[in-house]
Amino acid sequence: MNITCYIVDDEPGAITLLSEYIERTPGLELVGTALDPLVALDRLTGANAPDITFVDVDMRLLSGLELAGMVNLYTTVVFTTAFQEYALQAYEKEAFDYLLKPITYERFAKCIQHAKRKKKLSVKNNYPIYKDFFTIKSEIKGRVVKVKFDEVIYIEGAVNYIMVHTAEAKHMTYLTMKEIEQHLPKPLFARTHRSFLINVNFVKVIERGQVRMENGDTLALGGHYKQRFLDMMDEHLVRTERSALRPTGSGL
CATH class of the missing domain: 3.40.50.2300 (Response regulator)
Structure with missing residues (x-):
């Protein structure tokens, strides 16, 4: 290749x-x-x-x-x-x-x-290991938490820490956004802002520079991440071709 x-x-x-x-x-x-x-x-x-x-x-x-x-x-x-x-x-x-x-x-x-x-x-070294999760050290000393990719709604960055939001819980750990992003499957997760990494399967509404998630949280959409994210979501847009077929003078 x-x-x-x-x-x-x-x-x-x-x-x-x-x-x-x-x-x-x-x-x-x-x-x-x-x-x-x-x-x-x-x-x-x-x-x-x-x-x-x-x-x-x-x-x-x-x-x-x-x-x-x-x-x-x-x-x-x-x-x-x-x-x-x-x-x-x-x-x-x-x-x-x-x-x-x-x-x-x-x-x-x-x-x-x-x-x-x-x-x-x-x-x-690319052995066929099928992994659908990652593990992080919890804010509670000595505790390691397993988190499945498809359970993560979004990840929020705060200086040297991140907060992993799932439907069941929130997990804070000592990592940067760049460090966690390297371990996430790219088609499933996208950066919408310097402070937010989202699971696109949990996106509910995109409007006015914001993304509303399925859990009700509204996240900022901005910076150089905005257009890249919108272009990615545009690939999933269901379009109609009826306008090209509409009869002239139909009034519709």
Whole structure:
């Protein structure tokens, strides 16, 4: 299976060079490019995100560092930049690699070989374990709580703690939103706000920048999570095609 690649860079020449490198390298497939990081954002999240995304650090509107913080749970980020001083910040964003421009094919190939080894190891260790739950340390010392994914209505973040809301109880534990998000199945859970992760099966109403859940709680919908969430929910929208078939002058 090929490793899928995507390029985000506001310099067309940089995209051309990396595209040539990808096309000449066996086992790689270029699935898209973007000059605008805002355009790339939707493509880089969700189940169909590419395996590797090459991201320029210094871009207008949205920097590569900011973009990486939004997408690195979905795709492996490799930074590309002409400025070596960004290296520390890049690794703080959990970048897989850091390619300094002008990028040589030798350095590019070394990065890809590393990625291929990582992918083989991941496949080798991917035993068929069917897990429908996670466990967390309770606020009560010495207690560990098992929580099933389909019982979680939503998760609320509060600084270094999270509150897991289920129909039966609330569980507080010492975790960040990023840490818990890594252990949740992506199609079932979605971020609607920096403070909320929701189980989409419990969504009842979406209106006026808010999401009302089945248990009656109303949660904020905002920030850069809003449009991504709305687009995801729009995929489930039942549409009619009757308007296209309506007779002219029907008055309906």
